[in-house]
Amino acid sequence: MKAVMYHYVRSYDSTLPFFRYLDIDNFRKQLDYFKKEFGYVSYEEWQNFIENGVMPNDNGKVILTFDDAMRCHYDYVFPELVERNLWGIFYIPTSPYSDNLILDVHRIHLLCGAFRGPDLLAIAESLIDEDMIPGEKIAEFRNRTYTRQENGAGVSEFKRLMNYFVDYQLRTNIISEAANQLGFVFKQNCFYVPLESLKVMKQKGMVIGSHSHSHPVMSRLSATEQKSEIERSLSVLGTLVEGEHTTYCHPYGGFHSFNRDTVDTLIQLGVAYAFNVDSREITPEDYRDFRFALPRFDCNLFPFGQVS
Ligand SMILES: [Zn+2]
CATH class of the missing domain: 1.10.533 (Death Domain, Fas)
Known part of the structure; x- marks a missing residue:
């Protein structure tokens, strides 16, 4: 199984001529490529892995993840996934919602x-x-x-x-x-997916997870500060993360970006699993040994995944 990570997926915006993003056309091509080469992990297969450690029958299937709640995830990614009958996990930093700011x-x-x-x-x-x-x-x-x-x-x-x-x-x-x-x-109101739209995405089968509150490098914070970051985030997301296995994704990613306090807090707050950035496949050992730094590939490691 391989998890793939995306950030901006959109089309050209003349007000941001130097902006770095994955063009929606290349995103579509990459989804076609994954379908042809690997296939996708179904929601049921993923639940079975999270609950029982059971891997899907076919090796190497893809699970899609999207970080940072950018507006383009609702405008471009969500319709594309719905049309293809796919699902994804969307990791949301919550301070933009409660504090009305752009990180x-x-x-x-x-x-x-x-x-x-x-x-x-x-x-x-x-x-x-x-x-x-x-x-x-x-x-x-x-x-x-x-x-x-x-x-x-x-x-x-x-x-x-x-x-x-x-x-x-x-x-x-x-x-x-x-x-x-x-x-x-900076236009605060149109940078992130509105909370109401996140609800629509969840209703249509997308999974919503926490990406901390203010997207800090967690390993730079004290245990108490880290706990507050994750607690606040789960509280702002409320019902969006309830009713299923609560999931979390480490801001920035990499093993330097979090520490034992982060993981202890996640366990304490009932989070079921967390994603990291680590370019390798998810293995049965990841379930057995440590579910709080599941590996993910950047989309740019696969064809059509280069940013413009
Ligand atoms: Zn992020």
Whole structure:
């Protein structure tokens, strides 16, 4: 069995000329490819695996997962799955719903979609002082500046600066100020799948899971903070995650992104299984030994899965 992970699946938007996404036409082609090559894990087969550890008869079948509750999952992905009689698991960060905001990680994607890397970097540089960088990263930050001058700079440098160096407490304001200076307005109301639409998706056989509340790197948080993140998320999702095996997906993914406290909390809160990012097939041992970091492939590891 192989789980495949998707983020943005949409078509070209001229207001975001540099935006990175999987084109809906390529998504369709990839679904055709999976059908032909591997087939899909049915909902019943998946339940049987989660409850009893029983693998589907055919090896290598595909299960589809979608992270971050992007609006395009409702507009593009959902109709495509319904038409093909497929189902998927959608992992939802809940802070956008209760706090009416766009997560920083997504605001950075939007800025990178709208503006050129060097312009973004220039503004970020003008807004960021060394005292906004946590102490343990200062030396690396200074070194990075030197490298940048040598090699030129682009969007990956901007992302690295925002995601890796800047103190998280200050980052929200820096992103807002950068957008301000560029005249870019974040449209809160149309970035995520509306809660009502998530209900429609669930009614039509999609599974809704938790992706934490505010999408932090959980391993950076204390056990108490982690518990609060997962509890709040399950509480906002409410009935959307009730009545079946509650599922969770680690924000960012990879074994560095969560720790034992995360897993203890998931078990304590009755979560049945969780997905990680780890490029290998799901095996019977994953059920037997550790259900809280089930492996998933990025869609770009298969034909037609490259982002535009
Ligand atoms: Zn995510």
